[in-house]
Amino acid sequence: MIEIKNLRKNYGNLQAVIDLNLRIEQGEIFGLLGPNGAGKTTTLRMLTMLTRPSGGEAFIAGHEVQREIDRVRRTIGVVPQHMNLDQELTARENLELHGRLYKIPAAERRSRIEKLLSFVALSDRADELVSRYSGGMKRRLMIARALLHKPRVLFLDEPTVGLDPQTRRRMWELVRRMNQDGVTVLLTTHYIEEAEALCHRVGIMDRGRLIALGTPAELKERVGRFAVEVFDGEQVTAKFYGTREEALASAARVGDGVTVRETSLEDVFVQLTGRKVRD
Numbered sequence: 586m587i588e589i590k591n592l593r594k595n596y597g598n599l600q601a602v603i604d605l606n607l608r609i610e611q612g613e614i615f616g617l618l619g620p621n622g623a624g625k626t627t628t629l630r631m632l633t634m635l636t637r638p639s640g641g642e643a644f645i646a647g648h649e650v651q652r653e654i655d656r657v658r659r660t661i662g663v664v665p666q667h668m669n670l671d672q673e674l675t676a677r678e679n680l681e682l683h684g685r686l687y688k689i690p691a692a693e694r695r696s697r698i699e700k701l702l703s704f705v706a707l708s709d710r711a712d713e714l715v716s717r718y719s720g721g722m723k724r725r726l727m728i729a730r731a732l733l734h735k736p737r738v739l740f741l742d743e744p745t746v747g748l749d750p751q752t753r754r755r756m757w758e759l760v761r762r763m764n765q766d767g768v769t770v771l772l773t774t775h776y777i778e779e780a781e782a783l784c785h786r787v788g789i790m791d792r793g794r795l796i797a798l799g800t801p802a803e804l805k806e807r808v809g810r811f812a813v814e815v816f817d818g819e820q821v822t823a824k825f826y827g828t829r830e831e832a833l834a835s836a837a838r839v840g841d842g843v844t845v846r847e848t849s850l851e852d853v854f855v856q857l858t859g860r861k862v863r864d
């Protein structure tokens with residue numbers, strides 16, 4: 586559904602995205618995971634035609650992003666990181682405006698708007714000004730708007746940043762439901778839990794490069810599924826083992842101050858880069 590070949594973006598001397606190659610299949614929820622500045626947003630912006638690549642190419646549903654602009658525009662829905670709703674309008678008016686821009690016929694537009702308002706649980710607040718909405722409500726409305734023209738691929742840039750844990754979980758549920766309805770999802774996140782809980786496959790980005798790719802389970806298996814953490818009074822160091830038995834045996838040899846736990850994607854990132862995703 587998405588094919589990326591040698592995609593690059595330079596800002597002056599800064600290489601924001603370096604030779605990115607990636608295929609995302611139809612029906613996937615794919616997550617680009619990495620710390621701030623890794624190049625995730627820049628990648629998304631190139632795929633959604635918000636910025637021109639410095640090199641390489643990308644295809645969405647077979648359409649070349651730089652050349653078939655109108656086709657690509659109709660195939661994709663985009664939820665940017667920053668709120669870009671019209672706050673002086675109601676939720677329904679925001680959706681109405683978007684539907685008109687995409688030239689959806691009036692009757693169909695109205696029925697889709699009702700369905701989507703219900704999908705994102707905003708039906709009873711639909712005629713309120715967006716300026717009165719909470720952060721989570723605004724994000725849900727942005728998702729409804731992005732889905733209005735029935736895109737096959739949805740891009741979500743840090744969909745849950747700034748949301749409380751409960752709202753974050755509701756957002757994950759929404760993403761899963763639209764994926765079950767057939768929408769391929771590409772999202773960026775710097776939340777490990779989000780990538781683990783939501784994504785079928787994850788691409789880890791760091792300093793402009795894709796440094797690992799696979800399902801969360803595959804990525805963790807590469808490091809070792811179980812971690813033994815040893816606290817020496819000053820710092821914690823972790824060692825990784827393929828099986829729980831090996832981990833427990835190692836822990837028994839050390840004795841006190843040891844924790845055995847399952848490996849996380851954070852561990853994978855630390856092993857690959859020597860740094861944490863979030864400082």
Ligand code: ATP
Nearest residue numbers: 596599601619620621622623624625626627628775
């Ligand atoms: P974040 O979650 O903070 O957005 P990110 O992984 O999405 O992180 P990008 O926003 O893609 O990272 O940024 C990658 C690099 O490119 C950063 O060093 C950033 O400062 C730089 N960058 C991004 N946009 C521009 C721009 N318009 N002009 C100059 N540099 C930019």
